[in-house]
Amino acid sequence: MTLKVVEWSTGTVGRHAIAGIDAHPELELVGVWVSDPAKVGRDAGRLAGLDRDLGVIATDDREALIELRPDAIVHTAMTDDRVAEAIADLTAFVAAGINVVSSGPVILQYPYGVLPDEMVEPIRDAAVAGGASLHVNGIDPGFANDVLPLSLTSLSQEIDEVRCLEIADYSTYYQPVVMGEIFGFGKPMDHQPMLLMPGVLSLAWGSVVRQIGAGLGLTFDEPLVERHERVAADRDYETVSVPIPEGAMAALHFEVVGQVDGVDRVVLEHYTRTHPEQCPDWPRPNEGDGCYRVVVTGEPTMTVEMSHHGRDGDHNVSGMIVTAMRLVNSVPAVVAADPGLVTALDMPLVTGRGLVGGA
Template sequence: MTFRVIQWATGAMGKACLRAVLDHPEAELVGLYVYGDKAGRDAGEIARREPTGVIATRDIGEILALDADVVIHCARLAPPYGSHDAEILQLLASGKNVISINGYSRPSHWTGERREAMEAACRAGGTSLMAAGLNPGFAAEQIAVVATGVCQALDHVEVVESVDCRAVRNPDYVFRILGFGSDPADVDPNDPAWGPASSLNGMYEEVLAAMAKHLGLALERVETDHRVFAATQELGVAAGVIPEGRIGHVNWRWNGIVEGQPKLTMSIHWWMEEAHLDEPDPPLWRIRIKGHPGVRISIDLEKREGDTTATSAEQIGVAGAVLNAIPHVVAAAPGLMTRPLATPFRSRLADA
């Protein structure tokens, strides 16, 4: 079986997904939506592959008119969370399943008009919406939850992610979307109206909701405990310069409250210098489960030996997570999905 795929956006993660689709024998690229000046170019050229005959477009109408099994939605984060709902609703209603790498881990967590609109779009198109990726997608909703399978009692689960952001090149993304370079005195990171928080809070509330669903916990609410740290010196990074005293490290923290106590915690360190890290050279993820027994897991990703491309192990991992999720979202009954606990690699996607 061959899955017909539309790739939506070609930033760093989107381009990695595009290459994965082009390279996989059971995936057929049938459409490509882009931003900026990439419209009119062959998808193969954008991905540094052979010509495909699929020409990139900025016309949503052209994408909606295509016959496809799934859209891999990799639009860049933009405040507030849910800002991409309108285009996702159109895609779902047009008969295309959607996999998002930037949220939608548990869209059924929400109540009211937003959820109703998503469910209506799925009904209209006979389609499903699901998240896939690393975080959201893999570290908390799959690995951490599965690791609790040895516990007779569960007290607390914490997933800590540490990301070196120094190589991120896009200044708008680094300084506006992620909040680096801002004056800490002018920022309340726990103000839900602050741009970066407005992009991320809803996304990671869904992550905790998905974990709670898998664990059979009644999530009462999510509380934030975000922290920002000033650069100890002027930092020259790929996106520009962060002056001394401006934000050079953000620790995002979300606590899922169950029976009045923090039961689930997601902690993400985005850093431009190592001065404020909890430990030197941290792994990509550290999972800490307190219970009977407790569990500690450290996880890093690494590239295949001999791979000299500029694509990072994390980007390759996102693309792999998306590919392995495709048969699950295509086979699902129409509606809002919480990603299954296991979406492992298969030598043939159709065997998933």
């Protein structure tokens, strides 16, 4: 059975989601929502950067798209700076009986213990009442620090610590709001960016730590531990999102840690550069300029590194692709799931079924 899908946004992730939906043999693109008036009336194929029309015209009429009664919405709109509004959107979709896979807000990847029950229950109740499911995922938070590490732990005899790392150069990552306002790159070193306000790291990536903990049967000390270090630019740098003058914030290392009896047990860790030459003492990918690495320390100690790059060689572009495709390829499983909030712990094995060339 072909599932009818609406794509919600056509930005850095959404454009790849459109291409992915079009390529997926079990999915049919029936609608596209855009926020930019200049995109209204344009064909989805052109907005996705394809060299052909798909016969689906973009609109900013949300009610018209809901009235299509699609089987699912692939929601890739920016949520980092509009969390409450995004949650309201997702709640309305599932209440209308439409299944949703979304790249954010990432806090909903595994909200238990991160959000208070009075915030989680309305979303879950709306989904159950509507007979729909909501699954928030991607690559990070997402596959690189839920399915990948939890699968690796299935090979363990004893586990001392699970550590999930992103090691990346963000110089070609185009998200000006995220880079400048949320991370604080290019800002003075005495400026406190949103991400480093107390408790924000645990909101943004605490769901990762808590979901791994739930998968391993752990009860963490409260609150989660946050650690970070910032590095100033030793010269002027240019990125596709923001300029970084000498002396401004240019690199960031942070950890979100789940401890048991004061001992680190699950760690989410990022090493983020804005130029590959920065911080030579920090870990580097074994290949390319960006990777996800999982280290399970114990008996045995195991390390898995996942690097990626697009056909143009850029890892930030492929980062958008893998985020989009984790959502798109999850649509059939989410549609088949019981109504409610669906986390990685609830999902069956998701594969790229039907995507092999010539299949």
